[in-house]
Amino acid sequence: MTVTKAKLTIDEYVTGLKRGDRAVLARAITLVESNRPSHRDEAQDLLQAILPETGRAHRIGLTGVPGVGKSTTIDQFGMNLVAQGHKVAVLAVDPSSSRTGGSILGDKTRMNRLSQSPQAFIRPSPSSGTLGGVARKTRETMALVEAAGFDVVIVETVGVGQSETTVADMVDIFVVLLLAGGGDDLQGIKKGIIELADVIAINKADGDNVARATQAAAEYQGALNILTPHDALWAPPVLTMSGRDNSGLDRLWSVISEHRAKMTAAGAFEERRRMQAVGWMRAMLSERLMALADRTPEISARRKELEARVREGTITAPMAVEAMLQVMGLHGAALRHH
Amino acid sequence: MTVTKAKLTIDEYVTGLKRGDRAVLARAITLVESNRPSHRDEAQDLLQAILPETGRAHRIGLTGVPGVGKSTTIDQFGMNLVAQGHKVAVLAVDPSSSRTGGSILGDKTRMNRLSQSPQAFIRPSPSSGTLGGVARKTRETMALVEAAGFDVVIVETVGVGQSETTVADMVDIFVVLLLAGGGDDLQGIKKGIIELADVIAINKADGDNVARATQAAAEYQGALNILTPHDALWAPPVLTMSGRDNSGLDRLWSVISEHRAKMTAAGAFEERRRMQAVGWMRAMLSERLMALADRTPEISARRKELEARVREGTITAPMAVEAMLQVMGLHGAALRHH
Numbered sequence: 001m002t003v004t005k006a007k008l009t010i011d012e013y014v015t016g017l018k019r020g021d022r023a024v025l026a027r028a029i030t031l032v033e034s035n036r037p038s039h040r041d042e043a044q045d046l047l048q049a050i051l052p053e054t055g056r057a058h059r060i061g062l063t064g065v066p067g068v069g070k071s072t073t074i075d076q077f078g079m080n081l082v083a084q085g086h087k088v089a090v091l092a093v094d095p096s097s098s099r100t101g102g103s104i105l106g107d108k109t110r111m112n113r114l115s116q117s118p119q120a121f122i123r124p125s126p127s128s129g130t131l132g133g134v135a136r137k138t139r140e141t142m143a144l145v146e147a148a149g150f151d152v153v154i155v156e157t158v159g160v161g162q163s164e165t166t167v168a169d170m171v172d173i174f175v176v177l178l179l180a181g182g183g184d185d186l187q188g189i190k191k192g193i194i195e196l197a198d199v200i201a202i203n204k205a206d207g208d209n210v211a212r213a214t215q216a217a218a219e220y221q222g223a224l225n226i227l228t229p230h231d232a233l234w235a236p237p238v239l240t241m242s243g244r245d246n247s248g249l250d251r252l253w254s255v256i257s258e259h260r261a262k263m264t265a266a267g268a269f270e271e272r273r274r275m276q277a278v279g280w281m282r283a284m285l286s287e288r289l290m291a292l293a294d295r296t297p298e299i300s301a302r303r304k305e306l307e308a309r310v311r312e313g314t315i316t317a318p319m320a321v322e323a324m325l326q327v328m329g330l331h332g333a334a335l336r337h338h
Numbered sequence: 339m340t341v342t343k344a345k346l347t348i349d350e351y352v353t354g355l356k357r358g359d360r361a362v363l364a365r366a367i368t369l370v371e372s373n374r375p376s377h378r379d380e381a382q383d384l385l386q387a388i389l390p391e392t393g394r395a396h397r398i399g400l401t402g403v404p405g406v407g408k409s410t411t412i413d414q415f416g417m418n419l420v421a422q423g424h425k426v427a428v429l430a431v432d433p434s435s436s437r438t439g440g441s442i443l444g445d446k447t448r449m450n451r452l453s454q455s456p457q458a459f460i461r462p463s464p465s466s467g468t469l470g471g472v473a474r475k476t477r478e479t480m481a482l483v484e485a486a487g488f489d490v491v492i493v494e495t496v497g498v499g500q501s502e503t504t505v506a507d508m509v510d511i512f513v514v515l516l517l518a519g520g521g522d523d524l525q526g527i528k529k530g531i532i533e534l535a536d537v538i539a540i541n542k543a544d545g546d547n548v549a550r551a552t553q554a555a556a557e558y559q560g561a562l563n564i565l566t567p568h569d570a571l572w573a574p575p576v577l578t579m580s581g582r583d584n585s586g587l588d589r590l591w592s593v594i595s596e597h598r599a600k601m602t603a604a605g606a607f608e609e610r611r612r613m614q615a616v617g618w619m620r621a622m623l624s625e626r627l628m629a630l631a632d633r634t635p636e637i638s639a640r641r642k643e644l645e646a647r648v649r650e651g652t653i654t655a656p657m658a659v660e661a662m663l664q665v666m667g668l669h670g671a672a673l674r675h676h
Contacts, residue, residue, distance in 0.1 A: 047654045055651065136656065143654075189567050195529045223561035229527050274649045281648045281655040282628075285662055289627035290620075292668070310619045311612045313393065316385045316481075317619040318474065324623055330630070 010042070014049050017147040020087075025121070025148045032140040033126050047140055053147035055273070057089070060256060061167040062156045064177030065189060069203045070156055071110035073177065073243025078114040078154065080249055086152050087119050089145040093157040093167050094125035095134045121145060132287045135166045139280065142170065159190055168196045169276055172269065173259050175199045175252070180209060180216035195228065197236050199255055206242035213240045233266055234259060292328050302327045348380070352387050355485040358425075363459070363486045370478040371464050385478055391485035393611065395427070398594060399505040400494045402515030403527060407541045408494055409448035411515065411581030416452040416492065418587055424490045425457050427483040431495040431505050432463035433472045459483060470625045473504045477618065480508065497528055506534045507614055510607065511597050513537045513590070518547060518554035533566065535574050537593055544580035551578045571604055572597060630666050640665045 008016070008027065016024025032043040064070050078088045090111065114120045123145075126137035142153055155171055157163040168174040176197040178189075194200070200220055205213030221238040228236070237255055241248025263269035294300040306320040315323075325331040346354070346365065354362025370381040402408050416426045428449065452458045461483075464475035480491050493509055495501045506512040514535040516527075532538070538558055543551030559576040566574070575593055579586025601607035632638040644658040653661075663669040 044654070044657055044660065048657055051651065051654060140656070191533045191567055192530050194565055195533060219564050223564040226557050226561040227532050227565055229529055274651075277648045277651065277655055278645050281645060281658050284655060284659045285631065286624055286628055288659060288663060289630070289668070290624055292627070293623065307616050307619065310615045313389065313612075313615065316382070316389060317615055317622060318478070319382055319386055320619050321622045321626060322382065325626060330627070 010045050010049050013046050014053075014147075017050060017144060018053060018149075020149045022121070022148075025144060028144045029123060029141050032144065033137050043140065047143055050143060050147040054143040055146060057142075057146045057151050057153045058256070058260060059142065059171040059173075060152065060154045061171035061174040062154055062177065063159060063164045063167065063174070063193065064203070065159055068177045068179055069243050070158075070177060073203060073241070073249070074154055074156060075111040075114045076243050076246050077249050077252065078111070078120055079117065080246070081152055081253070082114070082117050082119040087121075087150040088114070088117075088152045088154065089121045089123070089142075089150040090114065090154045090156065091123050091138050091141055091145070092125040093131075093134055093138050093155060093163050094160060095129070095131040095163060096158075096160045121148075121150060131161050131163060131166055132284070134163075135170070136284065139170055159193070164190070164193050164196060169279060172263075172272065173198045173256055175201060175256075177201050177203045178216075178220070179204055180212040194224075198234065198259060199236055199252070200224070200238045201248075201252060202238065202240045203243060205240035205248065206245045210240075216240075233268060234262060292330070293324060295328070299327055348383050348387050351384050352391075352485075355388060355482060356391060356487075358487045360459070360486075363482060366482045367461060367479050370482065371475050381478065385481055388481060388485040392481040393484060395480075395484045395489050395491045396594070396598060397480065397509040397511075398490065398492045399509035399512040400492055400515065401497060401502045401505065401512070401531065402541070403497055406515045406517055407581050408496075408515060411541060411579075411587070412492055412494060413449040413452045414581050414584050415587050415590065416449070416458055417455065418584070419490055419591070420452070420455050420457040425459075425488045426452070426455075426490045426492065427459045427461070427480075427488040428452065428492045428494065429461050429476050429479055429483070430463040431469075431472055431476050431493060431501050432498060433467070433469040433501060434496075434498045459486075459488060469499050469501060469504055470622070472501075473508070474622065477508055497531070502528070502531050502534060507617060510601075510610065511536045511594055513539060513594075515539050515541045516554075516558070517542055518550040532562075536572065536597060537574055537590070538562070538576045539586075539590060540576065540578045541581060543578035543586065544583045548578075554578075571606060572600060630668070631662060633666070637665055 005027070008024070013024060013028055013031075017028060028046060031039055031046065034040070034043070062070060062074065074090055078090060081088050111122055115122050123141060126134050126141075138155065142155070145153055153171075155167050157167045164174075174196055176189075176193060176199070178200060180202055202213045202217045202220070205217075217238045217240045224236060224238065239248060239251055239255065241252055243249070260269060263272070292299075293303045303324060306315065306323055309315040310317050310320045322331070343365070346362070351362060351366050351369075355366060366384060369377055369384065372378070372381070400408060400412065412428055416428060419426050449460055453460050461479060464472050464479075476493065480493070483491055491509075493505050495505045502512075512534055514527075514531060514537070516538060518540055540551045540555045540558070543555075555576045555578045562574060562576065577586060577589055577593065579590055581587070598607060601610070630637075631641045641662060644653065644661055647653040648655050648658045660669065
């Protein structure tokens, strides 16, 4: 027997979210994750309606290659925060999740304690195709959990495509988890990610590994001091910690709080959010416009053919762009770019 | 008395370029730098016609903050290459040059010997507004000098906006010039630039400064080994040199040649160029489409107003994007992005 739930009005969603109703929150997330056009319109109305309730959480991005201990660390870190009275939401950005089968079961298993806490909310990655789509849904889900009273949002990602950059662009502070091992454990880290980090944490500093982790942290800190342009406001610290043994996580939280205090005092905290909002608008507009190049099977086929010709060097890129604008019916409209 | 030059046909441009006629080259560059629509069409026909003659040069990108000695170094490095029988073209990418008054005179003064060599060709930055526009003209000029027989093209840039990334995306190898001074001389270097480098060169390793430069190179190399993800194909070396004293420039050239040989053997040299060509096509298409958001004063005003509202947090970014697509008349056309 199927139970049909009554459709909620925007008002019902808003009041439900504001009282922290988890069932309403789950339904609201399902709504923003839906690809149905009518759902999209409804979701946008809902997001506009809750806008005054959003922006209150501390948004923490966390990345690290598989095996670095993200799940164990988030589970313990989240439980620590819950014990301090925080409400913690964990969202994931993994554009490959539709392929690798990311699931609620998987997230519940890997964050065993946090997933059972009434003060925590764990949501796996939206499992739709593009990074842009996944990012949009994650940003919108972040707004929903903020409206529902969660005051710490952890957005985690594995290094797929440009997912780290995307996550760094939606959070207040970006933490990169590494393991001891000199440059060797950077194998899975993409170029440029270290420079995105506001905090670097050497994880698994436990048991026999403490000395190596401490040594690695000193090396990373020294290398950062040499290679990274100085920022008067914030020099990314390198910490050691163990998610498994719950050591160093209090220090991580105090560093995160210190970062917030310093950035806020300098006006950089709110400015980063404002820049992120405008940057997101521009990126989304660009994506929607670029989607015109795949609007019909014919246009899409032409795009692929032109890209192949540019790739093999039989047509110049500007010539291919003119041809694309023609086939998209925008040649007269699209201004030449000088 | 004004001398009116006869308009050249595409065939005349092509044959002139192929025989290395500098007057024809200069006129062809003027053509690709022109913003007049009829010139743009003619330039595109010319570029398509010379396509088989292009791609033969070794394309070297060079960046460094003002004061690092770029001009002195390029002047000497270029003269060395000319002495070895190379034909060297130097192009500049400086989106601010229309403001700061970059000029041929300036380039001739700052590269005194190279500018007088018949085997060299120096062209200042196109002085039009956006980085995209400057980059397009530089790429097209690169094709022209290649067709005219220049086998080494040096594209230099100062750190303005995203100009380093743009230059790295149009060359075969990207060289970052630094000065000794630990992390201090990275003040002017933007985040992420070090990670773009294929070669780092500590300049001004001369006189009393040799020991400091050697020490700095060792520190940078150590830091790179720790912080940069390993690339099986190429680990960026840190060199010391002096453009002023012409020391270390032979080593720079041998490293550049070694890089080319290794990349070519692995198939990565041509692949980088193919990826650059397709990447350029996509970036240019995106720019042209985004220019639709400023197509008329009304649309542009609406864009600014919506961006301001997103910035201040009174409208969601997705809502602003929908509004923009409406005002651009593309709401029905632009597919939702999932």
